[in-house]
Amino acid sequence: MPESTIFITGTDTEVGKTWVSAALLQLLGRHGAALGCKPVSAGQTHPQPGEAPFAPFNEDVRWLQACSVPAVGDAPLLDAQVGPIQLDEPCAPHIAAARQGLSWDQDAAPLRSTVLGAVEALAARSRWLVVEGVGGWAVPLAQGWDSAALARDVCPPGSTGGVVLVVGLRLGCLNHALLTAQAVAASGLRLLGWVAKSGPQPMAHEAENLATLDALLPAPRLGHIPWLGDADVGHALRYDAAALRALAMRAASHLDQARLLRALGS
Numbered sequence: 001m002p003e004s005t006i007f008i009t010g011t012d013t014e015v016g017k018t019w020v021s022a023a024l025l026q027l028l029g030r031h032g033a034a035l036g037c038k039p040v041s042a043g044q045t046h047p048q049p050g051e052a053p054f055a056p057f058n059e060d061v062r063w064l065q066a067c068s069v070p071a072v073g074d075a076p077l078l079d080a081q082v083g084p085i086q087l088d089e090p091c092a093p094h095i096a097a098a099r100q101g102l103s104w105d106q107d108a109a110p111l112r113s114t115v116l117g118a119v120e121a122l123a124a125r126s127r128w129l130v131v132e133g134v135g136g137w138a139v140p141l142a143q144g145w146d147s148a149a150l151a152r153d154v155c156p157p158g159s160t161g162g163v164v165l166v167v168g169l170r171l172g173c174l175n176h177a178l179l180t181a182q183a184v185a186a187s188g189l190r191l192l193g194w195v196a197k198s199g200p201q202p203m204a205h206e207a208e209n210l211a212t213l214d215a216l217l218p219a220p221r222l223g224h225i226p227w228l229g230d231a232d233v234g235h236a237l238r239y240d241a242a243a244l245r246a247l248a249m250r251a252a253s254h255l256d257q258a259r260l261l262r263a264l265g266s
């Protein structure tokens, strides 16, 4: 079983959860097997006309597969192991599921057992398991099961792991970050830390916003990942796993490794 399972949540969708997950995998992979999982994803990338053929894939799953670091002698992870449930449409998962004829709105049990089975299989092979959530903390998944309940299932209260919150630095992030931290605490889970993530446009008064988050969030800041304007993410995702790892390492260079290991109790 892993020493720690780290659940990555965010202030919203598209805030940088996958970047932070990939960076953590590359950083923690220096200290032992670090495996990534995106239990439920929505949105498949298809080839454009004129592009060399590749099979449709989910971008988050591809990132986490490329950046996972299996134990010495262990096999690389398969796409289906990293992403056991990959829905077609890029929309809220329960809506994407309904549009595919899946009856998650009636019964969460089959989904939950598939997801937790996949997570447990990876847990058995890892020292660090990084599980990327879906959208933000309260995203519904199925009847009676949402992203917060998924987090409780993978790192239950009292376990050594916990939650890392990715704060997308944009107007509104203070409210989203503080509400999410409150909801994590109300779920009985530990907030290990938070990571600031810049988007393509610098946030107005970024330093003041960061200082406010430092003062009000009940966990340490583990880093601030800038926008890497020269990154050709689309090409790397399609053709170049090594380039994805290099981007993750660049992101990881903005994380405080010592603080992270302290938060994990290692």
Ligand SMILES: Nc1ncnc2c1ncn2[C@@H]1O[C@H](COP(=O)(O)OP(=O)(O)OP(=O)(O)O)[C@@H](O)[C@H]1O
Residues within 6 Å of the ligand: 010, 012, 013, 014, 015, 016, 017, 018, 019, 020, 060, 134, 135, 225, 226, 227, 228, 229, 231, 233
């Ligand atoms: N530093 C960066 N430099 C260039 N592109 C970036 C950078 N960070 C993120 N991106 C792009 O911004 C988007 C958001 O990042 P990311 O995919 O990590 O968000 P997310 O929170 O995981 O989203 P989702 O909710 O869809 O899982 C992606 O399209 C990604 O390729």
Ligand SMILES: [Mg+2]
Residues within 6 Å of the ligand: 017, 018, 019, 060, 132
């Ligand atoms: Mg993501």
